[in-house]
Amino acid sequence: MGQKIDLNSIPNHVAIIMDGNGRWAQARNLPRSAGHKEGVEVIRKIALAANEIGVKALTLYAFSTENWKRSLAEVKYLMQLPELFFNKFLPELIEHDIKVRVIGFEEKVPPLTQSVIKQAEKRTMHCKGLQLNFAFNYGSRAEIVHAVQEIAKKVSVGTLQVESINEETIRTHLLTAPLMPFDDVDYLIRTSHEERLSNFLLWQNAYSEFYFSDVYWPDFTTEMFFDAIAAYQKRNRRFGGVSDKKEKE
Ligand code: IPE
Ligand code: IPE
Ligand code: MG
Numbered sequence: 155m156g157q158k159i160d161l162n163s164i165p166n167h168v169a170i171i172m173d174g175n176g177r178w179a180q181a182r183n184l185p186r187s188a189g190h191k192e193g194v195e196v197i198r199k200i201a202l203a204a205n206e207i208g209v210k211a212l213t214l215y216a217f218s219t220e221n222w223k224r225s226l227a228e229v230k231y232l233m234q235l236p237e238l239f240f241n242k243f244l245p246e247l248i249e250h251d252i253k254v255r256v257i258g259f260e261e262k263v264p265p266l267t268q269s270v271i272k273q274a275e276k277r278t279m280h281c282k283g284l285q286l287n288f289a290f291n292y293g294s295r296a297e298i299v300h301a302v303q304e305i306a307k308k309v310s311v312g313t314l315q316v317e318s319i320n321e322e323t324i325r326t327h328l329l330t331a332p333l334m335p336f337d338d339v340d341y342l343i344r345t346s347h348e349e350r351l352s353n354f355l356l357w358q359n360a361y362s363e364f365y366f367s368d369v370y371w372p373d374f375t376t377e378m379f380f381d382a383i384a385a386y387q388k389r390n391r392r393f394g395g396v397s398d399k400k401e402k403e
Pocket of ligand 2: 215
């Protein structure tokens with residue numbers, strides 16, 4: 155482990171936009187799928203590293219609700235990745251007490267992929283270490299629409315009063331509700347030099363710190379992850395207030 159990390163101030167919830175697989179492959183004259191395949195190995199390494207330093211929740215953006223716009227072949231390949239990942243690494247995750255969860259709109263996902271995901275969730279249900287979440291067919295606007303519909307239903311049948319709707323109500327209707335109390339993201343990392351959210355956890359990132367890495371996801375290393383955590387520990391999070399003693403009026 156990187157000595158630069160203070161184990162007493164680890165972000166609870168780290169979210170990563172794993173970007174750049176396609177460009178990584180293209181730079182090597184390989185098909186985009188080769189980049190996705192390579193990226194799967196990195197997921198394993200980073201999940202183990204996050205678990206090792208005591209991160210509570212790690213949410214990885216694996217497939218967005220907008221990624222259906224890609225070619226049929228690429229989408230098909232991406233839909234097979236959960237199977238590839240869990241077949242290869244589930245025993246190791248269980249060994250490390252890592253709990254798997256998938257957040258997203260599963261109805262559109264092929265039935266085989268859905269069942270692989272369910273199995274992985276079931277087999278790690280008892281795990282007490284890192285909560286490893288895959289955002290798969292996830293989009294934050296769709297998530298918010300879904301939450302609003304659920305809330306509106308409750309209002310229309312009279313189990314919820316309009317006046318009692320508050321931030322807690324919204325929070326508990328988002329797909330990240332099972333992660334509570336760690337549903338808010340503390341640290342958002344994006345690889346591949348892009349600096350945008352791409353519809354990822356809009357509500358949950360309200361006060362997170364951002365970190366952008368220039369490397370493509372398949373080249374992202376454990377050392378780089380620890381560097382990112384060390385950078386987080388130098389940040390001064392104020393949440394709209396004023397910070398520690400250093401700042402005078
Ligand atoms: C991230 O890599 C993985 C997914 C979005 C599924 P990309 O496939 O977006 O790779 P680039 O950004 O095109 O290089
Ligand atoms: C975001 O990456 C989604 C995932 C990493 C799964 P994209 O490559 O889809 O995002 P844009 O299109 O560059 O914004
Ligand atoms: Mg991309």
